[in-house]
Amino acid sequence: MESRDLSDAISLIKWMKQSNLDVLYLRMGEMTLDLKRYAEEERKTDTGSAENIKQQSEKPILSPRLGIFFRSAKPQDRPFAEIGQRVQADDCVCLISVLDQRCCVTAGVQGRITEFFAQEGQLVEFKQPIFAIKGEESDEIKQP
Amino acid sequence: MNKIKSVLVANRGEIAVRVIRACQELGIEAIAVVSDADKVSLPARMADRVLCIGPAQANKSYLDISTIVTAALGAGVDAIHPGYGFLAERPDFAETCVKHGLIFIGPNALHIRQMGDKLLAREIAEGLNIPVIPGSCLVRDFSEAVKFGEKTGYPLLLKAAAGGGGRGMKILQGPEGLKFLFGEASAEAGAAFGDNRLYVERYVPNARHIEVQILGDCHGNIIHLFERDCSLQRRYQKILEEAPSAALTSRQRSEVCEAALFIARQIRYENAGTVEFIFDQDEARFYFLEMNTRIQVEHPVTEMITGLDLIKEQILIAGGSPLRYSQADITTRGHSLECRINAESPERKFCPSPGRITQWQTPGDPIVRVDSHCYEGYVVPPFYDSLLAKIIVHGEDRREAIERMQKALARFLISGVETTIPLHRRILMDDAYRAARINTCWLENVFLGDEKI
Numbered sequence: 001m002e003s004r005d006l007s008d009a010i011s012l013i014k015w016m017k018q019s020n021l022d023v024l025y026l027r028m029g030e031m032t033l034d035l036k037r038y039a040e041e042e043r044k045t046d047t048g049s050a051e052n053i054k055q056q057s058e059k060p061i062l063s064p065r066l067g068i069f070f071r072s073a074k075p076q077d078r079p080f081a082e083i084g085q086r087v088q089a090d091d092c093v094c095l096i097s098v099l100d101q102r103c104c105v106t107a108g109v110q111g112r113i114t115e116f117f118a119q120e121g122q123l124v125e126f127k128q129p130i131f132a133i134k135g136e137e138s139d140e141i142k143q144p
Numbered sequence: 145m146n147k148i149k150s151v152l153v154a155n156r157g158e159i160a161v162r163v164i165r166a167c168q169e170l171g172i173e174a175i176a177v178v179s180d181a182d183k184v185s186l187p188a189r190m191a192d193r194v195l196c197i198g199p200a201q202a203n204k205s206y207l208d209i210s211t212i213v214t215a216a217l218g219a220g221v222d223a224i225h226p227g228y229g230f231l232a233e234r235p236d237f238a239e240t241c242v243k244h245g246l247i248f249i250g251p252n253a254l255h256i257r258q259m260g261d262k263l264l265a266r267e268i269a270e271g272l273n274i275p276v277i278p279g280s281c282l283v284r285d286f287s288e289a290v291k292f293g294e295k296t297g298y299p300l301l302l303k304a305a306a307g308g309g310g311r312g313m314k315i316l317q318g319p320e321g322l323k324f325l326f327g328e329a330s331a332e333a334g335a336a337f338g339d340n341r342l343y344v345e346r347y348v349p350n351a352r353h354i355e356v357q358i359l360g361d362c363h364g365n366i367i368h369l370f371e372r373d374c375s376l377q378r379r380y381q382k383i384l385e386e387a388p389s390a391a392l393t394s395r396q397r398s399e400v401c402e403a404a405l406f407i408a409r410q411i412r413y414e415n416a417g418t419v420e421f422i423f424d425q426d427e428a429r430f431y432f433l434e435m436n437t438r439i440q441v442e443h444p445v446t447e448m449i450t451g452l453d454l455i456k457e458q459i460l461i462a463g464g465s466p467l468r469y470s471q472a473d474i475t476t477r478g479h480s481l482e483c484r485i486n487a488e489s490p491e492r493k494f495c496p497s498p499g500r501i502t503q504w505q506t507p508g509d510p511i512v513r514v515d516s517h518c519y520e521g522y523v524v525p526p527f528y529d530s531l532l533a534k535i536i537v538h539g540e541d542r543r544e545a546i547e548r549m550q551k552a553l554a555r556f557l558i559s560g561v562e563t564t565i566p567l568h569r570r571i572l573m574d575d576a577y578r579a580a581r582i583n584t585c586w587l588e589n590v591f592l593g594d595e596k597i
Contacts, residue, residue: 012526015499019523021181021200026526066197066211068218099210099240123218125196126180126205 067096146463155227160187179205223247279345286326304333310380356404390580448480502560
């Protein structure tokens, strides 16, 4: 790595600190830079004990993309999940429909659904909170 | 009565601001779509409604057709304005809009497809007896290019059939090294357009880039708004544009404008488009180059000399209104220049310079226009092109426009990011530029030539 590359990398890191970006992946010629900012919550999870995780309260699940929100596969079908229902991390909780594609949003963590923030058929934005889940003890906490 | 009451602006940066302003002037609701990196931005602040469509990466946000069309349907808009770049010249985008009952503010998918394929566009022009640069059909491999070179001589220009923006473009000085350049061009074209087809044409060394603005409605009315000269380019990217061209006689001007109008009429083109020509200054001849089926970055210089608002006209035409002007209504006055101010460091090989803008003071001189999405405190993200602003001036003649631009550039104070303002100030002081003794290679080979760009 040339010294200029290094100073470029350092100024990029400084720049990222000022910005509101969480992830920066950059490949320029032979240089690759992969930066990730750890949010407060994640930092706690990373260093925290099982106790911390157990005490974790409601976690809002964000929409992985912009689209139309549906709680069931077809209008006459029963919803995938109801409020208060216990779900596994990879259970499908709702659908986000984008033209003719439909993507399933999983619970991400094991726990109980406490609230839905979006209405059936509503347009939701990228990263808009769509439901909340109260996590139970689990090895893994993932965000879609 | 115009059918368009609300518009989704499928773009970012200065052009998103420009389209939102036109909507506001027409009393039309404007919906901005933004990536995660653009949630805090001027278009987001100005629009009536903002929708976040995806992460910073353009292919998951501004280039995602399904997501943008879903946003438009969800928000209940009548029309989509694509701006320039991103999806503006994707026929499948125009098609998807129409399929879902949305008005695409631009030409129809057929015209985007026909004119986007450079070989097809060349064929159409040739069929209309418009001169095209002597060239080949497709060259499948380097040996075909060598054969063509033996027949016509060098230098030649290798180009991508699906091309644009200089990607896949190589100047061939002779058969030596041709195999290598062919491989490089083919790989570049494949990576940029998903289409590695190449063709060769005679290279015109002393050329001007002249383009003619066209407006057509769905009732068969088509007019031209005279030409722009975009000969100042670096790596096939335009840097400074002007209207009218200082290189043309009035006879040449009407010749090129009529040729552009003829092509647009014959294909029954609708909405705003630009027919591009190469003007060979040694032979005083025009050659058709391509047609751009969108609004262009440099459209303001045409607005300045004709007094029309092109974005407003685009929206009105798309909504079914007949053109408000006949060809006889279009006259030009004076001279206009546009400087593209990029967040780049001219001292460091034009390396991008993203970051937080700590000072942003625009010039307030009369007849100076600044099209920009930037403000003090704005963080220029590193994910997109580096255009910060366009400064556009008008003068009674070219000389006055140059003087006015120099003052405007000196009074444009930007800190926090490096910009191309110093480069523009040096160009405007150069004797060759002031005397209009330039061509498309001048900036790169002569003006910046010593600087080993």
